[in-house]
Amino acid sequence: MADALLRAGGGTVVSLLVAPATGDSSDAGQLGIDAPNFQQLPLSPAIFRKVRVAMQEGQLAQYELLISASAVQQQVSALQLTSADALFDTSAGVEINGAQFLIESRSVSESLGQIYLYRLLLREAHALLQTAG
Amino acid sequence: MENAKDTFYVTLRNRLAALNPNRVITLRGVQRPGILAEEAEAVVAQMPADVFVLRWTALNADVQLPYALAQMMCEIHYTTGGTQANQGLDRGRALEEMDAELLAILTPNCAQKMNFTQTPSVAMGTKVFWNEPQFSPLTTQRERLTRIAKIAVLAFQEQGEL
Numbered sequence: 001m002a003d004a005l006l007r008a009g010g011g012t013v014v015s016l017l018v019a020p021a022t023g024d025s026s027d028a029g030q031l032g033i034d035a036p037n038f039q040q041l042p043l044s045p046a047i048f049r050k051v052r053v054a055m056q057e058g059q060l061a062q063y064e065l066l067i068s069a070s071a072v073q074q075q076v077s078a079l080q081l082t083s084a085d086a087l088f089d090t091s092a093g094v095e096i097n098g099a100q101f102l103i104e105s106r107s108v109s110e111s112l113g114q115i116y117l118y119r120l121l122l123r124e125a126h127a128l129l130q131t132a133g
Numbered sequence: 134m135e136n137a138k139d140t141f142y143v144t145l146r147n148r149l150a151a152l153n154p155n156r157v158i159t160l161r162g163v164q165r166p167g168i169l170a171e172e173a174e175a176v177v178a179q180m181p182a183d184v185f186v187l188r189w190t191a192l193n194a195d196v197q198l199p200y201a202l203a204q205m206m207c208e209i210h211y212t213t214g215g216t217q218a219n220q221g222l223d224r225g226r227a228l229e230e231m232d233a234e235l236l237a238i239l240t241p242n243c244a245q246k247m248n249f250t251q252t253p254s255v256a257m258g259t260k261v262f263w264n265e266p267q268f269s270p271l272t273t274q275r276e277r278l279t280r281i282a283k284i285a286v287l288a289f290q291e292q293g294e295l
Contacts, residue, residue, distance in 0.1 A: 023163030027249050030146075031139045032173035036161060090162075092175040102176060 002116040003068045011045030015095040043071045065120040100125040134203045137261045137288030139249045142170045148238035158184045186210045200289040212279040221276050228278045261288045
């Protein structure tokens with residue numbers, strides 16, 4: 001049901017950025033020289049939208065991401081993690097339409113004890129977008 | 134200056150690994166010595182406990198010398214809540230242990246400057262050296278004890294070095 005509602009509401013595919021299966025243990029990897037090569041885990045259906053708040057000077061825009069619990073559970077199973085919390089704890093952010101966002105907070109919606117939706121509060125990452133060429 | 138910062142971090146990391154192999158952290162899927170450069174890792178809501186976190190702050194340069202002498206301030210943050218086995222009641226001892234470890238890995242107070250952008254890393258012509266640490270008063274936030282040690286790290290800017 002949640003999946004159907006998310007699709008009907010303009011469901012999209014987003015990518016959760018998590019550490020690669022084989023980590024970089026080199027000096028360059030710890031010094032910010034090597035790219036971290038995060039894995040991109042697709043999560044779908046999801047809805048991405050701007051949070052409506054009264055903006056103040058210097059305040060960063062915030063965004064909300066609603067993700068289907070079934071999509072999250074698929075990735076938890078694929079990575080053989082113990083829980084969705086473990087998945088989000090190890091993630092470095094979310095990529096949506098080529099733009100990177102940092103996860104500020106997360107919450108869940110439940111029905112009859114079953115989680116059906118994850119809600120992530122995001123803000124834009126400040127990392128410079130570099131284009132090829 | 135980046136080479137000096139990299140050298141300082143790698144020197145402390147290697148010394149910590151030799152001094153206390155049990156102080157480790159798992160970051161981005163890799164277990165490594167419990168020290169990290171904050172600016173080279175993903176942002177986190179709260180500093181990890183029981184590891185040393187290097188944060189670079191002030192920068193001064195003396196350009197009246199044949200080679201510019203850069204002085205960079207490094208803040209080393211560390212925090213602990215003790216161990217679960219002792220229900221955190223050993224947090225004072227845990228912090229004291231980290232104080233002692235930090236003092237130990239800062240000695241001797243110099244290292245050969247290395248360029249880590251090349252593989253394997255290349256030794257440069259000068260050394261990186263640093264002053265004695267200035268320890269801040271302990272701050273207590275509920276069960277977490279935190280201290281910051283400030284260390285002035287100095288290095289000459291070699292020709293062609295960024």
